[in-house]
Every structure is written in structure tokens, then in C-alpha cells.
Amino acid sequence: MIRVILSGATGKVGQALRPVLERDPGVELVAAAAPSLELTLADALATTPADVVVDFSVPGFAAEACELCLAARLPLVLGTSGLAGEELEAHGERAAEAGLPIFHAPNFAIGAVLMMRFAELAAPQMDACEIVELHADTKQDAPSGTARATAQLIGGDVPIHSVRLPGLVAHQEVIFGALGQTLTIRHDTTSRDAFAPGVLLAIERIRDLPAGLTVGLDALL
Secondary structure (H helix, E strand, C coil): CCCEECCCCCCCHHHHCCCCHHHCCEEEEEEEEEEHEEEEEEEEHHHHCCCCCCCCHHHHHHHHHHHHHHHHCCCCCEEEEEECCHHHHHHHHHHHCCCCCCEEECCCCHHHHHHHHHHHHHHHHHCCCEEEECCCCCCCCCCCCCHHHHHHHHCCCCCCEEEEECCCCCEEEEEECCCCCEEEEEEEECCHHHHHHHHHHHHHHHHHHHHHHEHHHHHCC
8 A cells, every 4th residue: 555645636637536545455655744734744644654656736745845855755746737847857866866856747638648749750751740738727837847748759849829718728739831731630638537537656666766857658668
């Protein structure tokens, strides 16, 4: 049984994950942390024995979540986006020195991982590319971590267009153009339940990962 602290338990993703973690026979949700629940992650770490922390809070808290988990010597599954690459890598270096794994995925939906891989495969065969990412108006960062990661896989200076509207969940189109043709690779997340299998996989596998930072759900597939 893996004891899990869920940080950001009242957020959009946290609300979807909490019942999944409570039902899973291999997981024990020992604490659900969020300011609105009057339990901070720092308090949960200080009072509750755990094996791993899962953080889906807000972009401004991602760095603090890393710091708190390093201080508590607990592995971290980081779903929160918003950290610059250099800052995330710096936390990974500190985790490596401490002998702890940090796992971060720009997107925990397996379909989104496939979309990114297909885009990487298509890029050398096409002349140009642009990315359109669409999320709920409650998403605080733009462009999304998934869009930034996709652009990095494609290479070059890929324009990213961000849309924030009520009614959306998480969607991305990678549009390629070449002489006389276009190719569109699209992934739609219609429910945040799509993230649960990837999060459970990360919880199960994180202690098998090397110390330091591992990025991308494809590293676990």
C-alpha cells in the first residue's frame, strides 16, 4: 500500500483525482491538502507519514512543493505546470543530490503523450508547424506545459496560440503545413478523469526511477 498526500485537492484536477485515489486498492490517501481545507502541504508533511506526494496545485506553488518535498525527503509526482525549465532542472539537481526522485509530466493523459509523439515523428516530413492549445478559463498559465513540451519535441521556433474559454477542459492541435497539404494532430481531454491512469502509474513507479528529475509520462510507458 502506497501512502499518498494529495496537494491541491480542491482544484479541478485534484477533485477528479481524490475519489480515484480513495478507491484504488494499492493506494492509501493519507492527506488531502489545500488552503480551503485548512491543511497546507507543509502541515500535512509535518503530521502525516507518507510515501509520495502528488501535487496538482497552482503554478505559483510548484517551486514550494518541490522545496517542501525535498526537505521532507519524499518523492514528488508534480502535475502542476508553470515552472520554467531551468528552475525545474535546478530542483531536479537538488533532488539527485538528496537521492530523491521528482517526476513531472506536462500532461498525464496517455492520448496526449501519443499526440506529442506523433507530432515529433511528423515534424521532419513537413515544412511548417503551429500549435493551438485550448483550456478552461480557470487555467492560470499560458502557453500550457503540454504545448511548450510539444514545441520542444518538434524543434525550431514553433508559434503557440493559447485559448482560454469557459466550457473547455484541455485540448491541443498541432497543425503542419507543406506544399498542397496540411496535417492536423489533435487531442481532446473531455474529462479530467483522463489524467488518473497516468497519475496512478507515476505513483506506482516513482520509487523505481533514478534520483533527480524525470520528465514525461512516456518514460513510464
